[in-house]
Amino acid sequence: MPVTGKTLDIDTSPHIKSGASVDTIMRHVVYALLPVCAFSVYVFGLTALITLTAATLSCLLTEHLLCRWRGDRTTIGDWSVAITGILYGLTLPPALPVWMIILGGAVGVGMGKFLFGGLGYNAFNPALIGRAFLQAAFPLSMTTWFEPLAEQRFVAVPSSTFTMPFASPVYDSVSSATPLSAMKFDGDVAAAADLVMGLTSGSTGETSSLLIIAGGLYLVARKMMNWRIPVAILGTVAAFSGALYQVDPAVYPSPVFMLFAGGLMLGAVFMATDMVASPMTGLGCVLYGVLIGAMVVVIRLWGGMPEGVMYAILFANAVSPHIDRLVRPRVYGTAKRGAS
C-alpha cells in the first residue's frame, strides 16, 4: 500500500500518557466521601443533609463567581472545590445556622484558595480555613452539638439551622457534649464501640471511622492518596497517647479513645492528605504526619480546647513546603547529602 502525500503530526516525546488526570483524581475523592456523608445524614438527620448541601453549594458558588469576576473560565469542573465543600461541611456542627455555613464557605474558598491563586497554589486546606474562621467568629455555635440519632431527626429541623443572619441562634434540641469535651471537662470516656461506629455527638463527619477508613483504602488502592500520611498521623497518636496511658491511665485516655474520638480519622484520612498542601516525598509525608499526630495529642490533652486536629493540620500545612525543601531524596549518582 503506498504511503504517499501524508501529513504527519509532530510533537515532542513522550507520545503516550498514563491517563491519570486531575479531575479524575478529584472525582474519586468525592466518591470516597459519599458514604461518610450518607452515614452522617443517617446519624444526624435532615440537619446534616442541609449542612452538607449548604457547605458544598456555598463553596462551588464562591469559586464560580470569583472565576467569573476575574474574567476566567469557571474551574468548578475540576471537582476540587466540590471536595473542599463536602469536607468543610463534614467538619461543621450538624445544626450550625445556614448563614454561617455560607459565610465560612465563602471565606474558605475565597481567602484560603482563590487569593492564593486557585487550585495548586493554596498553602492551607481551604476547608479548614473556612472552619477556622467560623471557630474564631462564632465559638459558641461551633461548639454546640446536636444529639445523634435523635428521634425526630428525619422530620424536623432544629430551629438553629434557619437562624436569620447575624441573629443569635436558639438551640431547642438537647445539645450533648462531644466525647472529647466530655473527657476533657468531665472526665467521662465514651464507649469504644460507639466511637468506632460513629454513634456519638460531634461534627457532621465525625461519625463512622470505618467508612472513613474504607474511603481512604479505596483511594490508596487507586494510588490517589499517599497512605504514609494517615498511617504516620494515626501511628503517632497511638504511640504518643499509648505511652501516656501507660504512665497514668487514670489521667490520660486510652489510645483507642484518642484514635476514634473527634475529627482525627476524618482529618488524618481526608484533610491532611490534600495533595496541594502536603509534602511530596515519602519521608516528608511521614514527618508531616508525625508532626500532626504529636500536635493533636498535645492540644487535646494539655491545650485549652478539647479538639486539636484542625490546628494541627493547618500548622503542618504551613511547614509542608519547608519539609520538601529540607528533606530531599539523594539524587542518583550523587554523594550522600549532595548538592543542596
Next chain:
Amino acid sequence: MAVVREGQEVQRGQLLARADGFVSVAQHAPASGIVRRIALVPSITGKMTPGIYLEPHPGSSQEVAEGEPCDLQSASADDIIAAIQAAGIVGLGGAAFPTHVKLKPPEGKHAHTLVINGVECEPYLTTDHRVMLEHTADVYTGIRYLLKATGAQRAIIGVEANKLDAAEALRAAVPADMPVTTEVVNVKYPQGAEKMLITALLDKEVPSGGLPIDVGIVTVNVATAAEIGRLLPHGRGIQERVVTITGPAVGRKGNYRIPIGTPLRFALEQVDVSDDASRVFLGGPMMGQALSSLDIPITKGTSGFVAFTHADTDERAQEYPCIRCAYCVDACPIFLNPAQLGLLAKNREYERMADEYNLMDCFECGSCSYVCPSHIPLVQRFRVSKAIVRERKSS
C-alpha cells in the same frame, strides 16, 4: 569520509566510507549497486547530512565482500577495538554511539565487568528480544571479543522478567568456559537505560555526570554484541540491522532485518502501514522522535518505528496547575523532583534548576510527563532548560 566516487560499481559489504577520527566509524555498502550521488541527505532531525546515494542492482545477490577476519585467539585488545571500528559498529540500542570508543577506558581506569544490555529501551520495541532468541550463539561470540577487548573478568547479561524465554535460551547456550551469567531484572521503564540497569544488576551507581567506566563497568547492547560476534570472524562490516516496525497503524507488525540506508517510506510500504497513519515515531513512544517526513534513511541507530493513526492518539488534554500530587516524584528513576523543576522552569530559573535540583542528571526518559495528571509538559521543559544551561555555561 567517502572512499568511493559517483558512478562507481560497489559490491555488498564493500567499504563506502572510512572513519575520519576516533569517534567515527566506517560505513559499508548494504547492497551491490551503483553509487549515484555523494551529496547531502535528509536526516531524522530535519537537518541535511553528508551521505551516499546507492542504487542497488535489481538482482543484488546475498554475496558479501569480506575483509580481513579478526581472529579471536591471536588478536590483541587493540586489534579487536580497531576491528570493531572498521566494521562500522555503533550502539544498536538507539544512541548509535561508536562502540569502540566505550571499550577503550580512559587513562587510569579499568573495566572489571561487562554488562550486556538485553533490556529493551522502550515499550513497543522488541528487537533485543528477537536477537537474544535467534542469535544466541552470536551474542556469546561477541561477548568473547568484548571481554578480551576490555579486559573485564566477567559479563552479566540483563534480561527483563517478561522475556524469560530469552533468559532461558541464553542460559542454555552459555559455553562452559565463559564467565557469563544471565540475570533477570524487573520490567519497569526506563530499566533499559544503562545507569538503571547497572544499579539493578550490580547495586552500584554511576556518579553524577560520570560514565559506567568510573565504576569499572562497560555496557554494550545485546544486539551490538551479536553483531560483533557475527561480523568480526569474517571481517565484514554492518550492512543491515533488526528494526521493530509496530504500532496500531502497522498491518504486519514485526522485527525486520533491514539494510542500512533503506528509505523509511519504502520500508513502511512493505509492512502495510495504514494510509491514515498520522504519527510515526523513530524509537519508542517515550523518548522517540516524531517524524515530520518519511523520506529519510534507516540508520544504524534505528531500533524501531511506531506508527499511530489519528484514531489512536488522544487530543492534547487541558493543562492544569501542578497539584503537588508527587506522581512525578515517585516516577523519576533518579530521584529528582520534577514538580519543583517544572515550577523553576516556568519561572526561568535555569541556574537554580541545575545547581540546586540536579537538572543536568535528567536523562529525559519522560516518565514525569507520562504520569502527570495535570498534563504539564515536564520533560519537554527540562530539555529546553538543559539546552539553555549548556549554552550559558559554554558562553
